[in-house]
Amino acid sequence: MSEQWALVGPLAQPGMLRALGLSGQVLRLPGRLIGGERAGIVADDWPALQQGDGIDAVSVTPNQVLRRYAQVMGLAPITVAGHRIVGVQVQAASDAPWPVADWPSDLAAEIAALIAEAPAEQSTEFLNWRLPMLGVWAASRLRGRASPHSGGDLVVPRGPDDLRVTARQQPFAGFFAVDRWDLSHRTFAGGFTPTVRREGFVSGDAVVLLPWDPVRDRVMIIEQFRLIPALRHDPQPWLLEPIAGRVDAGESVEDAARREALEEADLRIGQLFPAVHHYPSPGTLAEYLYLFVGIADLPDGSSGVHGLASETEDIRGHVLTHDALLDMVSQGQIANGPLAMIALWLQVNKERLRAELAGD
Incomplete structure (x- = not known):
């Protein structure tokens, strides 16, 4: 008889089973699950099994995809009531019941699909190291699938039959x-x-933020070293840019914008206004940018040097009037495309934003 694993909790959910190419028989096991709020998103937050009334499980014959996934996630079978259970760890980070209703099942299943798609030569240790970026890309694919039709009446809607991928x-x-x-x-x-x-x-989706003080009509931009201009032999690889960063797995684009403002400028942002969300280079770069103007208080002395030491960031802030930034764009002094775009977008929409802030 072939080996059987009893998948419990997150691993027993339909989306996870589909992503891992599995099906099996449902059974009932003793116990209850606690913790695991980010199971399948990170490798160290799976639920733990405690005594309880009972949990549902799915008995499967493990395939190579499941075995690889379990190794990436640090999961090993444990024997309970004669069953080899997979999907739990010895100790949970939380003693709250596993939050099945709030658990990000779609994201976890998309990450599992990426692990299933990964080339065979990529080791489980390597995939474990890549989990944060796999999560970024998984969330990007989910947002991509949910994107509304773009192009207006000029572009005919397309379907899956219009693209054939052979390898x-x-x-x-x-x-x-x-x-x-x-x-x-x-x-x-x-x-x-x-x-x-x-x-x-x-590279995955990212947020771009231009903090704007509508009272003083000031904005904050940042300056930091960038590899790509250096690779191009540009003599000035320190660029003026907006605040920006990747959208982490399980994070909303708005939360990412506020987090990046704190990390890169020690700045707290009020209301966010969506600007021109777009693909910056759709011929080569798998990235989608979410552009925002964020309301901020920018008195004298607001700028400084910030950034995460853990990411070797060395970021200097600059506070200037919006008109001064527009002059720099007009004079060709801004080489960062999203910064130029969002500065011009603010100029076009400034009075509308002021009216919304005033409640008109």
Whole structure:
């Protein structure tokens, strides 16, 4: 008889089973689950099993995908009541019941799917190290699927039958990754292109924030070293930029904007106004930017040097009038595209924002 694992809690949820290519028989086991609020998002927050009235489990024959996933997540079978249970750890970070209703099942299943898709040569230790970025990319894919139709009446809605992907590879993965697809797509004439190979630099969604003080009409921008201008041999690789950063797994884009403002400028943001959300370079870069103008108090002395030491950030803030920033954009002194875009967007929408703030 083949080995059987009893998957419990997060691992027994339908989305997780689909992501791992599993199906099985439901059974009832003694106990109750506590903790595990971020199970499947991080590797060290799975629920623990305690005595209780009973929990549902799914008995499966473990496949290679499940075994690999369990190793990435640091999960090992434990024997309870004659069953080899998987999906729990010895001690939970919380003594609260496992929050099945609030647990981010879609995100956990998407991360599991990414682990299932990972090339065989990527070790479980490496995938464990990459979990934060896998989470960023998983959340980005979920937001991508939920995106509304863009392009207005000019662009005909497309469906899955308009794209044919015949091969997928990931020739590089580190903090970021490169995905390679062999594909063909429907042409405007109605047929399909020949199969072509395309590569995308996978970095995940990010937020961009321009703090604005509507009373003083001031904004804050930041300055920091950037590798890409240095790679290009630009003599000025310290760029003026807006506050920006990746959207962490399980984090809303608004929360990410407020977190980045604290980390990069020690600044607390009030109301957020969405600006021009967009793909900055859709031919090569798998990234979507969420642009915001955030209300802030920017008196004299607001700027300083900040950033996370754990990320080797060395970031200097600059407070200037919005008109001064617009002059810099007009004179070609701003090389960061999102900063120029959001500065111009604020100019177009400034009076509307002021009216909303005044309650008109």
